[in-house]
Amino acid sequence: MSKCIGCGILKQNSDQNKPGYVIKPENEYCLRCFKIKNYNELINQEINAEQFILKLKTLIQNERPKDIEFFYIIDIFDLEGSRVKEIEAAIKKYPVTIVVNKIDLLPKAVKLAKIRRYITDLFAKSDLFDANIILNTSFKNNFTNSLLNKIKKTKTKKYFIGSSNVGKSSIINSLLKANNLIPQIVESKYFNTTLDFIQIKLSSDDIIFDTPGIARSNSTANLLNKEDWKYIYFNKEVAQNTFQLKPGNTIFYAGIAWVDFEWIEEEINSFHFFNNKEVKLHRTNIKNAFDYYNRNKENIVPYNFNTKFIKREFIFNEKDINKEFEISISGLGWFNFKVKNSMKITINIPTDNVEVETTLRKPLV
Ligand SMILES: Nc1nc2c(ncn2[C@@H]2O[C@H](COP(=O)(O)OP(=O)(O)OP(=O)(O)O)[C@@H](O)[C@H]2O)c(=O)[nH]1
Numbered sequence: 001m002s003k004c005i006g007c008g009i010l011k012q013n014s015d016q017n018k019p020g021y022v023i024k025p026e027n028e029y030c031l032r033c034f035k036i037k038n039y040n041e042l043i044n045q046e047i048n049a050e051q052f053i054l055k056l057k058t059l060i061q062n063e064r065p066k067d068i069e070f071f072y073i074i075d076i077f078d079l080e081g082s083r084v085k086e087i088e089a090a091i092k093k094y095p096v097t098i099v100v101n102k103i104d105l106l107p108k109a110v111k112l113a114k115i116r117r118y119i120t121d122l123f124a125k126s127d128l129f130d131a132n133i134i135l136n137t138s139f140k141n142n143f144t145n146s147l148l149n150k151i152k153k154t155k156t157k158k159y160f161i162g163s164s165n166v167g168k169s170s171i172i173n174s175l176l177k178a179n180n181l182i183p184q185i186v187e188s189k190y191f192n193t194t195l196d197f198i199q200i201k202l203s204s205d206d207i208i209f210d211t212p213g214i215a216r217s218n219s220t221a222n223l224l225n226k227e228d229w230k231y232i233y234f235n236k237e238v239a240q241n242t243f244q245l246k247p248g249n250t251i252f253y254a255g256i257a258w259v260d261f262e263w264i265e266e267e268i269n270s271f272h273f274f275n276n277k278e279v280k281l282h283r284t285n286i287k288n289a290f291d292y293y294n295r296n297k298e299n300i301v302p303y304n305f306n307t308k309f310i311k312r313e314f315i316f317n318e319k320d321i322n323k324e325f326e327i328s329i330s331g332l333g334w335f336n337f338k339v340k341n342s343m344k345i346t347i348n349i350p351t352d353n354v355e356v357e358t359t360l361r362k363p364l365v
């Protein structure tokens with residue numbers, strides 16, 4: 001039997017509970033893809049970095065390195081959380097283009113040249129220090145066309161790889177459309193939509209591969225019910241909110257997680273938050289925080305009410321005064337600020353097992 005055209009898995013009609021199941025062999029889409037497309041329903045199938053690398057190595061073992069190129073996709077809303085360092089190491093000896101996708105989520109006023117410099121710095125000390133960098137959105141034709149032109153310049157086989165949900169399949173569908181072909185790959189707001197390598201002929205000379213995304217085990221999405229993943233993966237420009245905070249204040253991301261702000265002097269400080277506007281921010285005080293979390297069931301909350309927390313502390317002292325910093329929380333967004341006093345910022349994540357990635361960095365925008 002052939003492969004499903006939506007996710008790339010080999011079709012089978014013997015076991016309903018296994019990937020690739022089709023009711024009739026002639027169905028083009030497997031049952032799982034049919035359900036994602038028509039009912040937005042997902043049956044989970046994860047792939048981790050080791051499994052992916054193993055699969056990639058078997059696929060390319062007979063190819064000459066100069067015949068292969070990688071397009072490594074990352075998500076601007078979750079720069080650190082969408083990187084997969086094992087993959088970066090595995091592809092470093094090939095030509096690599098880093099595609100920073102979903103830039104439509106950034107505030108309109110942001111200068112793309114500044115973002116490009118930021119990404120260049122971010123990768124400067126990594127395995128991909130010499131990679132090309134492209135900023136992209138699969139929603140705008142001018143970006144798709146320039147990506148298409150770049151693809152057509154070389155006759156290599158091009159693999160689109162990266163974490164789950166960064167938009168690999170959406171980019172490829174937009175390339176197909178730009179080339180007057182039918183966009184056929186299944187894309188969705190869920191993790192792990194694409195299940196296997198899908199070979200696509202953009203033209204007789206241009207072969208590209210969509211690939212399964214590496215599981216996003218470090219995202220806040222893992223705390224939420226699947227129906228709530230839309231708060232983590234969204235399609236509208238980020239909201240910007242400024243809070244003038246006093247020491248002892250706390251900011252809640254809906255009912256999902258919260259941030260405590262502590263410093264000694266009674267001085268007020270500004271904090272600029274960038275997040276999905278559907279995730280309402282709420283200010284309270286540290287001493288009321290758990291109570292608020294406890295009472296706040298009507299808000300978006302973790303699926304598993306948890307009285308255990310992962311706490312991430314960021315300490316700023318004398319040497320940091322007047323410097324600007326940003327803290328990003330995978331899936332929720334980021335906030336930036338200038339240090340006025342020695343202070344402590346604590347991220348509280350209600351889980352005892354999800355390793356949500358939090359990063360201290362210089363401000364992105
Ligand atoms: N805002 C924004 N959203 C995007 C963009 N590209 C894709 N998305 C959204 O991101 C989500 C994931 O897209 P997919 O194309 O399925 O992502 P993927 O990388 O193929 O995911 P896997 O198959 O799970 O690895 C969907 O909800 C898309 O609509 C983009 O340029 N901007």
Ligand SMILES: [Mg+2]
Pocket residue numbers: 168169170186187193194210211212213
């Ligand atoms: Mg996909």
